[in-house]
């Protein structure tokens with residue numbers, strides 16, 4: 180593993196290096212502020228872990244995090260700071276909000292054991308994406324070809340009912356089987372697809388592949404609802420509902436077991452068309468889910484205006500809720516509101532047993548997250564379901 184330590188205090192760096200060496204990490208680069216670190220990260224060398232001080236002259240830790248996020252840094256991050264607990268906690272929240280892979284925050288002087296524990300988590304958090312810390316940008320031609328040559332493939336992540344443990348459905352999550360970069364995750368190319376005007380074609384490819392997979396599962400006796408992500412950009416063409424309906428019909432998939440998860444990275448440009456389309460989708464029996472609720476533009480105003488029938492709690496409110504009273508307060512308020520509005524609730528980011536118990540106790544309907552299953556190729560879904568039934572029974576017994 181390659182590590183990068185950033186601190187303006189040479190003594191702190193020397194100490195950290197010594198501790199890292201004790202733990203067997205010899206490949207450690209260091210520098211004195213955020214700007215110098217950015218220069219290192221821009222060079223074509225990849226770091227698996229960045230350990231960063233917060234208070235530094237020049238570019239401080241907070242500004243550095245923002246730059247890391249803009250570059251879609253995929254490595255792991257450890258905050259190391261002498262600041263007080265609340266400041267460190269709020270920066271930790273910021274790192275999560277930036278979707279950085281934060282391992283945790285350490286107070287200086289760093290206890291060796293805590294450092295060991297934290298670095299032990301590196302392998303677990305990021306799957307294989309950690310090997311590709313710096314974001315590649317893809318050009319329109321390459322992306323278009325990938326879509327039309329069928330290089331996109333879907334993985335599926337199960338959604339299960341908290342109360343019964345029944346598998347309710349799966350969410351399709353697109354990946355790009357890239358000839359040189361390996362499996363590329365959607366956060367690396369969805370925004371580009373939107374910017375290049377390719378998002379409709381992408382959505383269509385994902386939806387068609389999902390319907391084909393669902394048909395194979397049905398042939399094995401598994402009737403699964405399909406959730407598909409649709410960026411708000413695709414909800415501008417007025418014939419969208421008809422296209423969805425036709426595709427479902429020709430695949431023999433019941434319309435009422437399709438959920439479109441609306442994700443929004445920007446404010447809606449044409450609210451009238453959006454309302455028209457949303458209303459017609461619902462009239463056709465197709466489900467509409469507000470994804471990542473509580474973040475970005477997924478807000479109360481959307482909930483007021485669009486006839487959603489499902490609310491997906493963003494994972495930043497879900498994971499760790501058992502240990503965090505303010506997260507629980509937010510969840511409770513949102514779940515109460517959803518219930519009054521008659522919305523089904525799905526918690527994403529149910530990562531561990533604590534998350535599962537906590538959200539179930541709060542009355543959330545459906546769980547999605549690593550505790551249940553990681554996203555998997557379509558062929559693995561039937562076997563996973565068989566294995567889940569055994570685990571479900573065990574979970575019920577110990578409840």
Ligand code: C2E
Nearest residue numbers: 352353364365366369385408409410442528529530548549
């Ligand atoms: P999303 O719709 O919120 O999907 C959930 C993301 O959370 C997935 O990331 C999933 O792998 C990840 N995840 C699942 N369980 C856990 C967990 O327990 N903990 C944590 N930390 N993460 C978990 P993924 O596959 O990288 O997708 C990222 C986003 O890309 C999706 O977020 C969605 O907004 C977008 N996306 C994926 N497929 C499509 C697509 O076909 N079309 C569009 N427009 N967007 C897509």
Ligand code: MG
Nearest residue numbers: 350408440470
């Ligand atoms: Mg989604």
Ligand code: MG
Nearest residue numbers: 470471493527
């Ligand atoms: Mg989400």
